[in-house]
Structures are given as C-alpha cells and as structure tokens.
Amino acid sequence: xxxxxxxxxxxxxxxxxxxxxxxxxxxxxxxxxxxxxxxxxxxxxxxxxxxxxxxxxxxxxxxxxxxxxxxxxxxxxxxxxxxxxxxxxxxxxxxxxxxxxxxxxxxxxxxxxxxxxxxxxxxxxxxxxxxxxxxxxxxxxxxxxxxxxxxxxxxxxxxxxxxxxxxxxxxxxxxxxxxxxxxxxxxxxxxxxxxxxxxxxxxxxxxxxxxxxxxxxxxxxxxxxxxxxxxxxxxxxxx
Amino acid sequence: xxxxxxxxxxxxxxxxxxxxxxxxxxxxxxxxxxxxxxxxxxxxxxxxxxxxxxxxxxxxxxxxxxxxxxxxxxxxxxxxxxxxxxxxxxxxxxxxxxxxxxxxxxxxxxxxxxxxxxxxxxxxxxxxxxxxxxxxxxxxxxxxxxxxxxxxxxxxxxxxxxxxxxxxxxxxxxxxxxxxxxxxxxxxxxxxxxxxxxxxxxxxxxxxxxxxxxxxxxxxxxxxxxxxxxxxxxxxxxxx
Numbered sequence: 001x002x003x004x005x006x007x008x009x010x011x012x013x014x015x016x017x018x019x020x021x022x023x024x025x026x027x028x029x030x031x032x033x034x035x036x037x038x039x040x041x042x043x044x045x046x047x048x049x050x051x052x053x054x055x056x057x058x059x060x061x062x063x064x065x066x067x068x069x070x071x072x073x074x075x076x077x078x079x080x081x082x083x084x085x086x087x088x089x090x091x092x093x094x095x096x097x098x099x100x101x102x103x104x105x106x107x108x109x110x111x112x113x114x115x116x117x118x119x120x121x122x123x124x125x126x127x128x129x130x131x132x133x134x135x136x137x138x139x140x141x142x143x144x145x146x147x148x149x150x151x152x153x154x155x156x157x158x159x160x161x162x163x164x165x166x167x168x169x170x171x172x173x174x175x176x177x178x179x180x181x182x183x184x185x186x187x188x189x190x191x192x193x194x195x196x197x198x199x200x201x202x203x204x205x206x207x208x209x210x211x212x213x214x215x216x217x218x219x220x221x222x223x224x225x226x227x228x229x230x231x232x233x234x235x236x237x238x239x
Numbered sequence: 240x241x242x243x244x245x246x247x248x249x250x251x252x253x254x255x256x257x258x259x260x261x262x263x264x265x266x267x268x269x270x271x272x273x274x275x276x277x278x279x280x281x282x283x284x285x286x287x288x289x290x291x292x293x294x295x296x297x298x299x300x301x302x303x304x305x306x307x308x309x310x311x312x313x314x315x316x317x318x319x320x321x322x323x324x325x326x327x328x329x330x331x332x333x334x335x336x337x338x339x340x341x342x343x344x345x346x347x348x349x350x351x352x353x354x355x356x357x358x359x360x361x362x363x364x365x366x367x368x369x370x371x372x373x374x375x376x377x378x379x380x381x382x383x384x385x386x387x388x389x390x391x392x393x394x395x396x397x398x399x400x401x402x403x404x405x406x407x408x409x410x411x412x413x414x415x416x417x418x419x420x421x422x423x424x425x426x427x428x429x430x431x432x433x434x435x436x437x438x439x440x441x442x443x444x445x446x447x448x449x450x451x452x453x454x455x456x457x458x459x460x461x462x463x464x465x466x467x468x469x470x471x472x473x474x475x476x477x478x479x
Binding site: 050052072075076080082084085086087088090091095098099100102103104105142146 | 241244245246249252253256321324326327328329330331
C-alpha cells in the first residue's frame, strides 16, 4: 500500500528551481532513503511532503491526504525531524517532550519514548546544555511523540558519534517493524545501505535513480558498495 | 487549541527562568516603587502616593512583559527556528500567539502581585476602591499592549531587533503616559504628548478603577480599538 505519492512535483525559490518534477512513491512500512548532492532538492521534497512548503506544481498525496489542503489533519499523523531546527535554550528535555506531546490528539507516551531513546538521565537538562548528539536524539524523539504513521528524518545521524549512530539505526528498524513508514534524508552511504529498503537519488531537482540498494549497485555497473554506485550514477547523470 | 495549557505553563516557566525577564518584570518595578516611596507624601489633590504608584507601576509591568519581553521571545524563536519546528506539529499560529500572550500576561500578574504585596506590607496601602474595575482595566490594558507586542514580534527580523524596537516603544511611553511619574505631576506639554500613546488609556483606566471613579468609556474604547487593529495586523503579519 502506497502512503506517499509524489507526481511531477515542482518548486522554485525566486530564480532557482529546486524541484523540476519529482515523481516517487513510498509504500507503508518502508524505510525510504533520499540521497543526493547538496542543493539537489532533498529537503524541499521532505518539506513539501510534510506540508511545511507548498509546491508550485504537480500532485501529492500523503496518507491519502493532500498536504496543501489538509495540512493540519496530516500533521497529526506525520512526524518530522528538521535540519537546523532548535528549541529554546532554557527548555528542559522532559518539558520539551511533554509540551510537544500535548499538541497532538493521540500522542505517544512521552515518558516511554524518553526512556526508549535513552533520554531519561537528561530529563532535567536544558536544551542549551545538551551536546550535538543528545540534541539530535531529542529531535528524533520529538518527531515520534505524535505517534506518527509516517516519519520524515532529515539528516538523521549528523552529529552523532559512531556508537550512537548504530543505536539509532536499531531504533529506526524497530520503528519500521512496528509499521511506521520512514523517509530518511542522508549523506551517509553506509547508513542508506544498512537501513533503506529503497532509495531515490535526487539530482538537480529530479529523481535520477530509484531502486533497492542492490538494484542501484547493479545498475551502476561499478560493483562494490552503494557509495561506489552512487558516484558512478551521479557522474553518469552529469554527462 | 490542543495543548494550550501546557504550552502556556512551559512558556511562563521559561520567562521566569530567564534572568533578564525575571529581573525586569519582577524585581525592577519593585525597586522603582521603593525609590518613588522614599520620601512618602501625597499627590496634588491629596491622594497618598502609594495609591497611585502601585496601579501605575502595574501598568509599567504590563508594558515590560508584553512590549519588551514578549516580542523579543517571539522574534528569537523565529530567528532560531523554534517556530519552524512548531510549524511541523498540529499547533496553529493562533495557538502559539495566544500561549505567548497569556504566558507574558501571567508574568505581568506576578510582577503586579509583588508590587501589591510590597504596597500592603511596607507602605500601608489601602488598595483599590473598585477591585473588579481595576482587574477589568488591567486585562484590557494587557490585551491592548500585548497586541502591539505581538505585532512587533511578528514583524521584527530577530531577537535583538525586537528588543531594540520593544525598548524604543516602551521607554518614552512610560515616561509620558504617567506609568512612572503621576500624570498630575507631569508638565502640561508632556502630558499632552502622553495622551496619544497607547499606554495612557491603560494608566487612566486602572487608576480610575483604583480610586473608584468608574472606568472612563473613552479609554476603554481606545484600548479595545488598539487591541482589534494591532492584534488583527499581528495575526496577518505572522510568519513561522
């Protein structure tokens, strides 16, 4: 069953065309990776699909709803972790989770979430005093606090140390196993290879390639890892 | 409006936790009261000073909380993408605005309570003749000045800019509107200028209620009008 369907999505910021017709679909319970160079339009895809930005053209459906028309309804069922978002420095971890939980009609149990993401010991720590890795964990927990059916994670593990990345991967797989659909924007090929069921490579505002990690490797003819395949595919796209 | 109560309580805690806003809204007005009361005495007309300064400074507190602290908080939230994160939840802009306004209103309530307690305990204040009128005037004043603060917070590009604009609006106004020095003692020219500031009707109404003269209808009408116009403009100008 398809939960995200984008068709010919376009978006321009003044003279810059960020999306030049993005078409992709994500099935329920998938971990779907979005890869691509900086400025390729990855974040714009996520922002349009989660209702934070209005695309200029094309059609889109997320959980059967058009984010342009039923944004608030959609945001009850979708969780978002944004790049570069922040919380007030003086806000404590427990307060942040409790407050965000209060915004949803049917939230997850924020205390359980806090424990699951290892934030119990940081409950009374102010956001401003958290290290980058802990902030990132808190943002992921906040993306899940509405008990969403679809989660968008933009640069999930940026700022995490290697062991925290491993732990996070495990928690993302748990999420998928519970039936949550995960859309993952990442720069890390090993992460995409380890986690994603399917991947879209976005380049200059279009989906240049789409498939399972194995299919992309096979298609590239480069053999080896997804990273080798990615560079071969991007290069081919440029010429 | 889901979560309104929780957001208000968290925002109020943040305001009190911030040393700057806690000092300005809670301690600073009390210090001014102490300075003003050092010599004691009465106003021309025979009103004991304390019966004028507590209501006046409670308006001063509304101004600090809603014209200085509130816009700075809101603009800083936008600058640091706190609002952007909130926009990815079911919270509506009206809810975020409402929560900010109520939280800063409660901050002003705390500051006013400090003043009233100080007046009662240290200066033998007898208190308002018409408490209901004072509460009504005070709330209308908070709506009126709060809507201006929300407008500044909606328009200012960042926290620093909002603080500068907030202080630039607040300081001249408290001097000429009679929130810091009693209207009766202001030079005629200054008072004439002060009449045109949005704080003047608030001071007038709160003091009128305090002295049991009933609420002046013009002042009430002006406060309501400012609330509607500035509040409407703020909601229109709002960006996440």
